[in-house]
Amino acid sequence: MILYLLRRALYAIPIALAVGFVCFMLVQIAPGDPINAIVPPDAPGDVVEQVRRDYGLDKPLPVQFGLWLFKVVQGDLGRSLATGRSVWSDLSTAIGNTLMLAVCASLVGFIMGCTLGGLAGTFRGTWLDRAATGIAVAGVSVPHYWLGMVMVVIFSVQLNWLPAMGAGPGGSSDWAWDWEHFQFLVLPTITLSVIPTGIVTRTVRGIVAEIMNQEFVVALRGKGLTRMQIFLHVVKNAAPNALAVIGLQLGYLMGGSILVETVFSWPGTGLLLNSAIFQRDLPVLQGTILVLAMFFVALNLIVDLIQAALDPRIKRA
């Protein structure tokens, strides 16, 4: 197992290098200029060139990439071109905020998806199956930023029940798990959970339906187990696959919540990436994407390990 872990950790190194390189090159070949994060549009040419030299943006691209990489391997993601702040300080706060949102959305998605999928799989062909499948299809079809805006209009603007934006009455830095703060999490969580709910529902429905047709379920019935006892056996068999799906969803939610975070002004990685893209803030962009990619790799590894722990049939060499 230790060898397996070491090997997986080694695999992460070329992935990190490739992600860093691709991200660096994409930003370089995209139209626009990182210098625009630092100087206003009306800056004269000599000032622009002076600042470009001061920031080392006049150096050849391989040198710029090498310098960035040299710092990264020492644990330094550099400083934002736009704000001068340490990329890691902004990123660590943003990751915490996004992780909180993504975990809550994944939990809601997992619970709702397993419940709906389990019911649909168990009672397939009935109205319950059709209703659950309908919800799943709607979940993966509805643009979640649109849903977010609609919920803001209903629950914030019209009913004034929940906040429309932000991460707490005083910002995310003094977050506490009480209602005063938690209410800020409700609408973004529901919005973000819609897609995982749909995907998990469909996955679990398929798995449960398949398991329900297997012979051991007939044997369990023959032994006289109750419906609930049989259901528990089915859940145990379905859990590894469902877990793999929700693990991947958590990874997607970590990196893919740009629109939802923008709609709710939630100060996470999505909002950070959004502003970094528009400002061409190269260090923030590279640092954020690199860390998210590593998070995704780590998450896959954790999911694999949990799957193996839950299902002894899955062997890790």
Place this chain on the structure above:
Amino acid sequence: MPMTLRRISLAACAVLALALGWQGGAQAQGTIRIGMTAADIPLTHGQPDQGFEGNRFSGVPLYDALIVWDLSRADRPTPLMPGLATAWQVDEHDRTRWVFKLRPGVVFHDGSPFNADAVVWNVRKVLDRDAPHYDPRQVGLTASRMPALRRAEKIDDLTVALITNEPDSFLPYNISNLFMASPSHWQALRAQNPTAEATWNAFAAAPSGTGPFKLVRFVARERVEYVRNEAYWGQKARAERIVLLPIPEANARTAALLSGQVDWIEAPSPDSLDQLRSRGFLITQNVQPHIWPWQPCFVAGSPLADVRVRRALNLGVDRDGLKQLLGGLMVPAVGTVQPGHPWWGNPDFHIRTDKPEARRLLAEAGYGPNRRLALKVQISPSGSGQMQPLQMNEYIQQELKEIGVDVEFDVVDWNTLFGNWRQGCTAASARGAHAINVSISTMDPFFAMARFYDSRMAPPVSNNWGFFNDPKFDEMIRVARNTFEPAARDAALARLHAASVDEALFIFFAHDVSPRAMSPRIQGYVQPQSWLVDLRLPYIP
């Protein structure tokens, strides 16, 4: 039974009141919460980024300049007035040397005195690469707005000389962009930080200026909170506290205002104006020192090198229709500045809607039904000061079609557009465009006119994107820069402006009105004809 019903009704009312009170309870008397369009808190170290929104919310509330804008009135073009300097004049024997008398008794937020040493220190932070506190980040944000300033010299504790590289009467305008940060506070932080860059970052988190507000809380990317500076040298602020929240998405800002999370939002989405008004919110606006134009390419081969074509385009668009498209949130432009402005100057060419005359001018230039004029314009889908660029440009495209002009757009993102702007219309980045659509701040004569009409300002020096080159204009700019008596300088600028309209050096379309929406609880607010706002004036009683 009736008693039970009443109890149920009371309980229901209590639940409803609680539900409605979840958000309302967060509102405090005397605290104004503002939703900005910026995606992050503008830099607070004394030279804000994020354009004039940065100066508005992180500049003038925390800092002062030697010369400041008088933002107290809405009914006139905003003039300059004494700030940390009480008087200034150019040296009669050496017109590159200005002498400023400083205001006595002013202290920074940290309690240290403001004096000539502080001025010299603040000039060196952006102009002296050898200074220990030199900050490249602030150079980009500041030096471009003070193109002629070279250094500062202390004469005595309350007198300082500023030296320019050539005689330049525009310096008082430029100086309004140099905010005075506390050298003592910076030195104290320097002792705790390894580098000058780290010290400036620490300074940004706990800044010290001389402004009417002090920063008391800074949460990066989320909020910044100011409290009134009780030791302010001038008129003190009426609001006790200002909370600034970056909310870049227009619908999110509007929802935050409607749900009571903020009291004031910048740039509400146009679609929401009726709803905001119907719910009792105030929509404020005033003409801004801003122009939303097409800047022509003047090089040989460009159809816009012909003044008849430029005049035809200026006559071929119904600006009132454009205003209607924007829900009334613009002022039709008939020049870089409005009639009545000191720089207006009564041009002979009257910009108006006159399509027959536009067709006649185009015919004179050789265009007509058998040879339609084809134009390519580089535009952006959004951007600071760009208003609603796609809708506005599409409207103009339709209007110009009626006079025989076919417009093709090259849409690039805002960052790319203003990068291209510095390279000129002959660069590959222009992709053959005959005009570029970049909105312009016109607070300062250099930024309003000189950088576009002076042949020395062609790329890469500055923003003469179209390579306009006319010795007559070069001379008018030289005269204006060398005229130091304010009224005479304004007269010289008026002649320059009138000539620029007569030559139709821009296709003038709109001035922004900087719409804001705010709670009716806010009192005392004044929206001046400026990008800036005096946050000392509004309050919540």
